Amino acid sequence: MKIFIIISLLLVAPVSVAEVDAETGLIIADGYKVVKKTCTRCHSASNIIQYSGTRLTWLGLIRWMQNTQDLEEFEADKEKQILDYLETNYGPKEAAYRRAHIPSFLMPPNPYRSLATIKFVGLKDHYKLDETLTVDLVIADFPAYSKGRFDLWAAIHLPNKPDDEFVFLKGTASEPLFNSLKPQSFQVSLETVNSTYSVLKNFTIPSVEIGKYVFYAILVEKSANPLTGTDITRSNLAVQTITVGD
Numbered sequence: 001m002k003i004f005i006i007i008s009l010l011l012v013a014p015v016s017v018a019e020v021d022a023e024t025g026l027i028i029a030d031g032y033k034v035v036k037k038t039c040t041r042c043h044s045a046s047n048i049i050q051y052s053g054t055r056l057t058w059l060g061l062i063r064w065m066q067n068t069q070d071l072e073e074f075e076a077d078k079e080k081q082i083l084d085y086l087e088t089n090y091g092p093k094e095a096a097y098r099r100a101h102i103p104s105f106l107m108p109p110n111p112y113r114s115l116a117t118i119k120f121v122g123l124k125d126h127y128k129l130d131e132t133l134t135v136d137l138v139i140a141d142f143p144a145y146s147k148g149r150f151d152l153w154a155a156i157h158l159p160n161k162p163d164d165e166f167v168f169l170k171g172t173a174s175e176p177l178f179n180s181l182k183p184q185s186f187q188v189s190l191e192t193v194n195s196t197y198s199v200l201k202n203f204t205i206p207s208v209e210i211g212k213y214v215f216y217a218i219l220v221e222k223s224a225n226p227l228t229g230t231d232i233t234r235s236n237l238a239v240q241t242i243t244v245g246d
């Protein structure tokens with residue numbers, strides 16, 4: 001049985017499983033020798049293996065070590081080799097290493113960029129069927145240097161629905177529309193301001209389904225789709241669960 005499992009794993013495994021250096025654990029690929037020689041003097045390679053980021057993230061980290069940790073400066077060509085290696089083999093986790101069928105807006109945001117914080121305010125944990133609820137979204141800590149405009153998305157996962165099915169909020173708090181399964185933004189083209197947005201006001205919970213309702217919200221770049229886009233989120237994903245019952 002065990003052997004059978006191993007064989008089937010081998011059959012479905014991706015063609016190129018990266019080979020790693022036995023001594024350091026670094027992925028063996030173009031540039032790995034220069035990285036091994038340059039980057040494992042002060043700390044082990046596990047620092048590198050656990051880290052991930054874009055080329056800019058890596059460059060920023062190298063500059064930080066050069067400015068504060070006595071890392072020497074590199075010739076342009078050597079720096080390029082190092083960055084090529086890091087970018088290719090330890091690039092951002094988001095797109096490359098996660099299961100593709102999970103919507104990207106359910107994944108943790110890229111930790112190497114500052115993001116606004118967003119949260120639901122006003123929800124209780126538990127509601128009765130014909131009770132009314134009022135909920136706001138509060139956006140705060142918007143990074144001062146952020147430019148551009150943003151879209152706010154809000155969606156609800158209803159009880160007994162497939163994991164990847166959401167209803168998307170549209171309309172206004174007093175006249176909400178959320179019967180659409182089609183991904184769409186809730187508020188468009190917001191400026192970079194910290195604000196409170198009314199999501200639902202005195203909304204009467206319809207007597208359809210009891211169970212768990214999960215509210216989601218996220219801020220993304222204008223016109224971007226958080227279900228398909230990568231690197232477009234501009235806030236954390238706000239998640240709040242309520243239960244509706246007797």
Ligand code: HEC
Pocket residue numbers: 035038039040041042043047048051061062065069070071072082086
């Ligand atoms: C002169 C010493 C030195 C060299 C050489 C050096 N580093 Fe570092 N590095 C440090 C110090 C000090 C820290 C902070 C303490 C720690 O995490 O071990 C650090 C931290 C790190 C971290 C962890 C950052 C974090 O926030 O978790 C990574 C990744 C890293 N270095 C990558 C590299 C890479 C890539 C190279 C080669 C280009 C390199 N280092 C070469 C001194 C060095």
